[in-house]
Amino acid sequence: MRITRRESFNAAHRLFRPEWDDKKNLEVFGKCSNPRWHGHNYILYVTVNGDVDPATGFVLNLKSLSRIIRTFVVDKLDHKNINLEVDFMEGHMASTENLAIAIWKQLEKPIREQGARLHCVKLIETENNYVEYFGDKQ
Amino acid sequence: MRITRRESFNAAHRLFRPEWDDKKNLEVFGKCSNPRWHGHNYILYVTVNGDVDPATGFVLNLKSLSRIIRTFVVDKLDHKNINLEVDFMEGHMASTENLAIAIWKQLEKPIREQGARLHCVKLIETENNYVEYFGDKQ
Amino acid sequence: MRITRRESFNAAHRLFRPEWDDKKNLEVFGKCSNPRWHGHNYILYVTVNGDVDPATGFVLNLKSLSRIIRTFVVDKLDHKNINLEVDFMEGHMASTENLAIAIWKQLEKPIREQGARLHCVKLIETENNYVEYFGDKQ
Amino acid sequence: MRITRRESFNAAHRLFRPEWDDKKNLEVFGKCSNPRWHGHNYILYVTVNGDVDPATGFVLNLKSLSRIIRTFVVDKLDHKNINLEVDFMEGHMASTENLAIAIWKQLEKPIREQGARLHCVKLIETENNYVEYFGDKQ
Amino acid sequence: MRITRRESFNAAHRLFRPEWDDKKNLEVFGKCSNPRWHGHNYILYVTVNGDVDPATGFVLNLKSLSRIIRTFVVDKLDHKNINLEVDFMEGHMASTENLAIAIWKQLEKPIREQGARLHCVKLIETENNYVEYFGDKQ
Amino acid sequence: MRITRRESFNAAHRLFRPEWDDKKNLEVFGKCSNPRWHGHNYILYVTVNGDVDPATGFVLNLKSLSRIIRTFVVDKLDHKNINLEVDFMEGHMASTENLAIAIWKQLEKPIREQGARLHCVKLIETENNYVEYFGDKQ
Numbered sequence A, B, C, D, E, F: 001m002r003i004t005r006r007e008s009f010n011a012a013h014r015l016f017r018p019e020w021d022d023k024k025n026l027e028v029f030g031k032c033s034n035p036r037w038h039g040h041n042y043i044l045y046v047t048v049n050g051d052v053d054p055a056t057g058f059v060l061n062l063k064s065l066s067r068i069i070r071t072f073v074v075d076k077l078d079h080k081n082i083n084l085e086v087d088f089m090e091g092h093m094a095s096t097e098n099l100a101i102a103i104w105k106q107l108e109k110p111i112r113e114q115g116a117r118l119h120c121v122k123l124i125e126t127e128n129n130y131v132e133y134f135g136d137k138q
Helices: A023-031 A062-077 A096-112 B020-033 B063-077 B095-115 C020-034 C062-077 C095-112 D021-032 D061-076 D096-113 E021-033 E062-075 E095-115 F023-031 F063-079 F096-113
Strands: A002-013 A038-049 A115-126 A131-133 B002-013 B036-048 B116-126 B129-133 C004-015 C038-049 C117-126 C129-133 D002-013 D038-049 D117-126 D127-131 E001-011 E038-049 E117-126 E130-131 F002-013 F038-049 F117-126 F129-133
Touching: A002 A062, A038 A062, A038 A096, A038 E130, A062 A096, A096 A131, B002 B063, B036 B063, B036 B095, B063 B095, B095 B116, B095 B129, C004 C062, C038 C062, C038 C095, C062 C095, C095 C117, C095 C129, D002 D061, D038 D061, D038 D096, D061 D096, D096 D117, D096 D127, E001 E062, E038 E062, E038 E095, E095 E117, E095 E130, E130 F002, F002 F063, F038 F063, F038 F096, F063 F096, F096 F117, F096 F129
Parallel strands: A038 D038, B036 C038, E038 F038
Antiparallel strands: A002 A038, A002 B129, A002 D038, A038 A115, A038 D002, A115 A131, A131 F002, B002 B036, B002 C038, B002 F129, B036 B116, B036 C004, B116 B129, C004 C038, C004 D127, C038 C117, C117 C129, C129 E001, D002 D038, D002 E130, D038 D117, D117 D127, E001 E038, E001 F038, E038 E117, E038 F002, E117 E130, F002 F038, F038 F117, F117 F129
16 A cells, blocks of 8 residues: 655755856756756655554554655755755755655655655656656665 | 546545544544544546557447446445445545555456456545555555 | 635535425435535635735735635634534535635635735635635625 | 636746845745745746637637747746846846736737737746736726 | 536647638648647636525536536537537637637527526636637627 | 656547448447547656766756657647558557557657666546556566
8 A cells, every 4th residue: 555645845956067167067957057046846745655554544644744754855945945955965966866866865764663665756846847766676 | 558547526534433532533533533524525546457459449448447436436435424325435444545445345356357457546535645555466 | 916825625514405305405406415424625716906015025925815714714614514513604505605705704804904805715616616706796 | 808828937036125134034025035045837827818810710829929928928037046037027026926017017018019918917836826917907 | 606617528620711721721820720630628617607596505506507518518529520510610710719609609598597697618728728708798 | 766758749539440330430439439530638748767877967868858759759649630640650549558559669769779768658638548558568
């Protein structure tokens, strides 16, 4: 059984490599490399695997799952600059792929401590683009 | 090849254990335990696995699939009280997880009799919460 | 300038007239008259008219508008039985139309006290049905 | 007859008044005042009023309308910083209200030159918030 | 008070003037003039104005409204070729604008006979384009 | 890591077997067999599997993925008649299942040449129906 919780956050970011100049960054990343930033309404789906607890009928209380996602992910990203202000993204390109991996690392342990297993982090950047990360073992 | 049919139903329910008092139910289930009920517009996605029939180009005629889902699931749930009026939920907590399992049990045989295999029951309770059930073997 | 805030709530209800028997209620209201209730995920759009404050660039701070809607409407409806538990619906059929009118009456004064004018209450009951109320003067 | 074209853009912005310090800005604008920016996927609906041309069955060719919106609005906003890089927003708070007014001013003349009248600029900032501007005369 | 019902239909069409050759049609209508047709999932919102009936809490029973829309509009358009098979579109360009006007004419009388007034026909052709028609008097 | 790109196209089609008469086609395919065509706004999700390139943070540049999908799929289907005008559908029933398989065959090689692996073609025909194809090996 899998349960999924949706959360969202708004953030600014920029795709660029500091060792490349603006021209090279523009060539590779297009307008996503704009030095003065742009931003998105990110939508995050966190899917968790587990057995149904016969006492509650729940895999995991969704209030707990929502609180974990907010504490470890959304509160750190919402209305922030992903390149400059998010500790768990330091040293990583602010691509959607890398952000999904970093979110996975933030969530895996607290979800395991609730007795469930993180299955998928799905991160929607725009209505036309999203990524899904299933952890190392997939 | 997988094909998916979407159907929907509106129903009332309540999360509670009869052997617990209202205070304990409130503690565990929050406002979902309201003794006077609340309700949802549930959205149901039924995904079926199978080979494409060369004569029709179909895995399964979607009209047949829709009729099965309506007969065995939607007609029994739509505009009903899940706790009190749905035979296949008797004796089960009216959680989304348990409802998805019960819907799977309703659908598995009639879909197999059409020559296809039920793959997934996805049940959306609110825009922020959904569950997916893939059967025992997953 | 009009600004709109979306909020949502889940509730149970039933369409029926107590002076009619179940058969007559069924005839007029169909399965919406089910004596054991059904429910919906209601989506509420509140639209407010006003001038833009040059200091803030706002018609009305959306945080204030959201707080007003939650205090006077959502907190009283969410996870409730509209027929039995909502003070401002006492004595009214629990139709979407009547609910929109009652929500208007709840919101008009507190929004006016913030210096703006309530323009429209839009209430979506299902993806296929919604109502809009613009007050008496329309 | 009204026709509406949807376009979208992603941008960074910040709500703040330069003559206020960060504390005061934070008090009024909350996390939207973050000095290091945040951003959104803005969705823009442009509605135009006009008569149907009997030769084409169109109020206005949607390809022309889309081209106007892209040239005068989207190309200047997409993947930009609204506070720093958008000429028609210079000197204005980067609120959704002010952005809608500025978009109206960009579009009114080129749409009139096509023989139609701009009716409404609707700008969705998040799934919970949007503004509508109908011009001065409304 | 306004109530709105959503219905949908899938149809094929083509934009072209028979007195123009294919080259001229292509110039004006672009790929919408393809002589071998293309098609859409149209979404139709029908909005009705009226007073709330104190006995039912309804402006108009949505089942009646849905039946009117299906009988006079959807059954005649669904899975059809708008240019060749829809009696009420004969002699009209199959543009979204003209289709909305024709739908208005189909619906106005039967809705008036139910004691309500047709307010708006909104017809969505693609997620980026829609038209709204409010009748002659607007 | 999986990344997904959404694209869309509008097309006409018809379900029928030429060796069957209209009556038999109608019996099997219902109104989808209409000899004068009908059509849809198809939505296509293409999901690609791959490792994240440390230099870019990308599995695959979404601009490249979008260009591949447009060149090999969307440009050949958009505003076309699937039965008559799409080379890669010649000799195949124009069902959603067969269309998804044909899209897979169009995309597999150009995506592999970009260093990634096609994982899933999801094709939405209407809001109630979609298919997913994962290739032969699934």
